[in-house]
Amino acid sequence: MPVDQSLVGRVFPPTRPYVVSEEKIRTFVESTGGDYAGGPAPATFPIVLAFDAMNAFLEAESIDLFRIVHGEQKFAYERPVVPGDVLTATLTVATLRQIAGNDIIGTTSEITDGSGALVCSTSATLVHRGADG
Amino acid sequence: MTLDTQVFTITRADLVRYAEASGDHNPIHQDESVAVGVGLPGVIAHGMYTMALAARAVSEWFPDSEVVSFGCKFTNPVVVPADGGVELEVVGEVKGTEDGLTTVLLTVTCDGVKVLGMPRAVLREAALRG
Numbered sequence: 001m002p003v004d005q006s007l008v009g010r011v012f013p014p015t016r017p018y019v020v021s022e023e024k025i026r027t028f029v030e031s032t033g034g035d036y037a038g039g040p041a042p043a044t045f046p047i048v049l050a051f052d053a054m055n056a057f058l059e060a061e062s063i064d065l066f067r068i069v070h071g072e073q074k075f076a077y078e079r080p081v082v083p084g085d086v087l088t089a090t091l092t093v094a095t096l097r098q099i100a101g102n103d104i105i106g107t108t109s110e111i112t113d114g115s116g117a118l119v120c121s122t123s124a125t126l127v128h129r130g131a132d133g
Numbered sequence: 134m135t136l137d138t139q140v141f142t143i144t145r146a147d148l149v150r151y152a153e154a155s156g157d158h159n160p161i162h163q164d165e166s167v168a169v170g171v172g173l174p175g176v177i178a179h180g181m182y183t184m185a186l187a188a189r190a191v192s193e194w195f196p197d198s199e200v201v202s203f204g205c206k207f208t209n210p211v212v213v214p215a216d217g218g219v220e221l222e223v224v225g226e227v228k229g230t231e232d233g234l235t236t237v238l239l240t241v242t243c244d245g246v247k248v249l250g251m252p253r254a255v256l257r258e259a260a261l262r263g
Binding site for chain 2: 027028030031032033034040042043044047048051052055065066067068069070071072073074075076077079080125129
């Protein structure tokens with residue numbers, strides 16, 4: 001079933017606060033084969049927050065994660081993520097198109113710190129593969 | 134200026150570790166039957182895993198630079214075999230520096246096929262390693 005067009009412009013509730021620790025950054029860095037000696041998180045670390053927000057959105061709309069393929073991801077950083085940050089992500093559905101039985105869902109997520117300041121804004125294009133596709 | 138090409142090997146075990154670390158447990162990155170069932174050629178790497186490796190290459194080239202923006206499209210899947218692994222090649226080219234911001238254009242391929250579309254990083258006060 002196609003995703004409901006009325007979703008465009010919908011802002012989903014902020015995700016639960018996520019406490020960034022050296023251990024979480026190390027786990028992330030090591031999962032990509034790198035070494036972590038402290039300091040800022042790598043550039044794609046905020047996807048942890050954005051993914052959390054996306055999951056909540058998919059669950060709310062009863063969209064199966066296994067039908068989702070990632071089309072595009074962009075990050076714009078106000079500052080690096082550092083240990084001690086308490087972050088939340090707020091997802092907005094920006095665009096929605098149907099192409100060849102697939103839904104192409106454009107989302108933006110604003111990642112803010114404990115003071116409410118923007119740390120990173122990220123946009124994602126999600127391809128929802130139709131059941132017949 | 135062309136940067137030193139970096140090569141990474143991706144295995145299914147890497148995808149399991151990355152799923153844990155990132156929270157992305159989409160079964161298309163673990164389970165062949167689910168992946169094929171939605172029309173994929175097999176188990177594929179998380180797009181964000183490939184992007185994380187591209188970011189790793191950038192941070193190897195410019196270890197102390199702050200990333201201002203980073204983005205790409207996921208144009209072709211990186212199919213990861215059940216045994217062994219697949220090689221990902223990351224080529225970087227410094228396009229130029231303006232107002233203290235350096236733009237790095239990447240070419241990320243797997244078996245000679247581009248897997249990321251227009252991957253591009255912008256760095257502040259970029260200084261090459263060494």
